[in-house]
Amino acid sequence: MGLAEASATLPDVLQVGGVSVALGGRKILDDVSFTIGAGEFTGLIGPNGAGKTTLLRVILGLQRATAGTVAVLGQPRSRRNPSIGYVPQKVLLDSDLPMRARDLVALGMDGHRFGMPLPSRQRSEAVREMLHAVDADRFADARVGNLSGGEQQRVLIAHALISRPRLLLLDEPLANLDLRSGQEIISLLARIATSQHVAVLLSAHEMNPLLPVMDRVVYLAAGRAASGPADQVIQADVLSKLYGHHVDVLHVHGRVLVVAGTEDGEGADLTADHALEAG
């Protein structure tokens, strides 16, 4: 269990031990293990369909694991865990949703409580502070449905952070964002991880924008995972073992590309979306 050595120092924010998930007889996750320390920025990288969303849902307690354990701050994960903030994939906010950015952020604080909120200076002050922390002051009073994708991400991050979690999970926050907005969100998250001492676990199918900020990477392929510092995990031999066939890791103009190579060198197949970024 490793509990003895963990109790010596601060417990890890997240310990995933041997998690497997099978849905309808198909193995989605196969013996996935990794840990995340306090304030660490971790990228959950893998091609589409590798099981990234399923893994995040297991950590959140929204999906039951067939085997394995998940511990948050050294404790077995409970149903509602205020230590975890979550930004789901593709939250569709309609333009006719009668809700301002600040209203959505406020629901991050007490959305699970019954009854109606009483107007409180403390509540609105906390919301204002959080909006400021994610550079969302400008559009605090705009309808969330009318904001751009990047602006909505900021509001959703504020929504997830206002309950002061120790771990922030984000599911493909960069999909649907243009390059510049994506970069802005990444640097915002890196800043928050440090300043607010929140560990970040962010899933993405494209790792290159994350390379400068990632403390470690959890690479997921075919339901199996390898974790560690990026330069140790993103290696041809490690990834080939995960994928179950030979892949090459190429460095092109400071970018890392994972390419499925064929044994006889007949040419390369681009397996992951990030290979398309080469140009």
Place this chain on the structure above:
Amino acid sequence: MHQLWTWVFEPGFFSSAPVRVAAVTGGVAAVVSAVTGVFTVMRGQSFGGHALGDVSAAGGSGALLVGLNPLLGFVGLGIIGAGVMDTIGVRRVRGRDLATGIVLGAAIGLSALFLYLTSVSGATTGAPAQILFGSIFTITSATIPAVVILSVIAVASIAAVWRPLLLSSVSPDLAAARGVPVRLVGLLYMLALAVSVGLSSLAVGAILSTALLIGPAATALRLTRTVGWALAVACLLGAGATWLGILLAYDSYYWSAAHQGLPVSFFIVAVIFAGYLFSGFPAARAAAGRRDAAVPPPASPAHEKIAA
């Protein structure tokens, strides 16, 4: 001045007992419908609301057949229908579509049977029109306490789960991650919806209850930025349209020489529809302003909201 007054309010309007009972029950039904309607529109469940109206029709006609108060049938069968729809699966968009279609079809079939049997037994003439399209002037004051109690129950249920309901209406994923019992909250909302549809079935008829549920709420969502304001505006619009409809229907008795009054439900629904159309002007201007500011409005139909 006096002439204008009597032109607007034909003689006897304020002293008429049926008008007073209609104004109270109609107003209360409109307010409850507006409150639940705001969430119905946000959750993209208008079709589900309409199906509950058809279930109410079956309940109302069944109650009439066995000699019970139609309100009992409207609300009673509506609650059962809401439970069935939740069981079949109103949470997922596809399941919701399915649940709605199945329940709606069965309910209309039952209504056809009950209304046929009622008309054959000859106990009540005009039963189909009364159940399907309402007859607010025939409500007796004895019904008012039941109407008020049911309204309080429906509004209190919504208020009790206000924040979890709001969050799960925005995104079930966000709500579930916060530990909100999304399914339970959804079921409670469906029950409140069933009660409100039952009340508006009494006021404007089971078929037209959708208009009272969706119209004022959809109009309010066009005009406001927060849920609180949307609720307030929807309540005002719903009650206003109901009262204006009652007045117009009362006055219509004097419009023709034959003194043939026109149905209240028609006027209420007409006012609601006109309000929705007019609210399009400021909304369209706001949308044009947004386009000028080069913010592309994400165009996604409301019913796809929960899809992701």
